[in-house]
Amino acid sequence: MTGLTPGVYPVNVLPAAPPNFLTGVPAFVGRAPTGPGTPRRLTLWPEFEAVFGGPAEGFLHDAVRGFFENDGVACYVVRLADTDPAAPSPDELERALAALEEVDDVDLVCAPDLAAAWRPGSAIDTVTGPQRALLRHCRDRGDRFAILDCLATDDPGIAAGQRDALNATDGAAGSYGALYHPWLRVGDRDGRPRHVPPCGHIAGVYSRGDRRVGVHKAPANEVVEGALDLRSDLTAEQAGELYARAVNCVRALPGRGIRVWGARTLSDDPAWRDVSARRVVANVHRWVERFMRGLVFEPNDIRLWVRIMRELTAYLDGLFQRGALKGRTAEEAFFVKCDSETNPGPVVDAGMVVTEIGVAPSAPAEYIVVRVIQGASGVTINAV
Template sequence: MTSYLIPGIYREDLFPKPIPEFLTGVPAFIGFASQGTINQPERLTLWTQFSARFGEPASEGYLSDAVQGFFSNGGHIAYVIRLNDTLEIEAALEQALEALATINALDLICVPDLVRFDVETVLRMQTQLLEHCQALNDRFAILDALPTQVLVQQTRLSSSECAAFGALYFPWVQVSSRMIPPCGHIAGIYAQRDRDLGVGQTPANIRLEEVVDLSVAVSDADQARLNPLGINCLRSLPGRGIRIWGGRTLSPDANWRYINMRRLFVTLARWCDRTFADVAFEPNEFRLWVRIERELTAFCEALFRQGALQGSTPAEAFYVKCDAETNPPEVRDAGTVITEIGLAPASPAEFIVVRLIHGNAGVAFAF
């Protein structure tokens, strides 16, 4: 602290702390490791930090492979948490999720080591992950398919009320000479897509890096059966490499069918929690309503410019309403502020139809 010896007026230049950047595509990886503090999330920004904090890869685990796949596919920031291997797996997972609940900087959850267990245990734990994401409403689960039980897995998971908070990927990927679940590589694609185009874009039709093969060659007939069920296939496409060829959640509800739709609303919820944390106990009157409406409108306009919303104008893409109508006296007396937000998410173009028109002038293409 500066010492002032002479009475008078002094000027100090104070620089406010920068507001942390609002990021998406930040996963938490949960799994077994040979060292490191149990249930203590560690923030990594480089793959090389993994071994320094968690030791050599566990011989039967997939945690290190998943984290490496994340960074090799465009990921920049991840949290890694070591499971307590002295407990039953379901209890260990519950403790890890509790440790992650207060971290609002992440929005994805991956647990590659779940697939080491029997089918019933996997289904219970993956349902637990979906319930965790729904309860917090600020994260989304990337789930690995069971190699030979994916249809059973989809049936059980899609029947859950929280099915919209996760996506299932099939089959496994080969890295070097080893087959591993794909969630880490997929999470890297989510992060890359978010950074390049925004969270409203579907993380699909992107080549997976550091993958040499798939455990199953998915045919067109296979995908015609799996895609409508919400099973996102990885495909080896001639001349285009191995790519994500699906963008659906596990939900049968058409409103939440696509990953970009669910994640768009998850991101909105995260942004609101972060932006409006300081308005608690503010006077519930016109000036507060104007502030909320102004800041939400700016955020939604940014989503519109990214192409996350439908419509040719912002008015067609969204609306924000926070006024005396949404906050009548009885609402204000209860200490509540109500804002209505309507979004029109852009649906992905899953099926692009090209028509060939045969006529006297020859063949014409119509898109």
């Protein structure tokens, strides 16, 4: 190259790539014959049997197999130490969830053995109590979503009652999970049919949709691979009644196979009713948290505020271009505000940076405001 001072060479410096991550990555919590009690990442079905052994009491084996049968890419497995086939103890479940706190890759949580604790005539709370612990875990983190199994029942009324019980004590956590009914009929390694909770297969459907379209794709009207039949066949009327009660159905449709027929969270709040809306915001949460980690100890002035607005605007515009946000223009789809209004003198003096983000997910197309506060204790993200 000519025209350069001798000894001076051009160097192309590219900006650092924005943080990126795989979505549709579930953590499965359940019983297995062997294996570690700490989270283990798996990318192939044979890895599960090599690490955790073959089928055991419970449904962890079936859930992980169903995940990979439905084009799941990667998952984590946490083995419960409990040997009680009735239900994992609260302490053991909390230990497993605590072990997942340090795993950044996970955005879905499944515990297929929880629903197996119920028997006809027993109290629903034996299942809904531990399932609420999963919902609280996802709510407290803000970046995970629980895929929950209905009880092993043919009665749609019991399934609807389970949903009401899950939402009874903490409705705010309900938007962080979805409930699926009925159980699936699959073949085991000996070819004998058995009924299993649907969460593993459903998690694979989530992963498949994320990879093909993105987290804004509703995980519904998708074929469930690996299922031979259903524990019960729901009529269109029954499925409609359950969907109105925020229970997602799996249906056998003539000529179309077995499909997921619903994408509702447990929440009564219209803004958080759709699974895709919650997962889009959870995805924004994950991205913002990772981006903001790189800004710790930066001078808290207008230059930092402009940088935050520039990077977040570029990221949200990418979501808008992919169809995750609704609006004719980017201005209608989202906003980012980080200036002297969100950061008055007392906030700056306290060592915090406050950013407000508004997004309109493609469903339900209403603004959801996210408040991001960065301080000495880390990043706090609240969706309001």
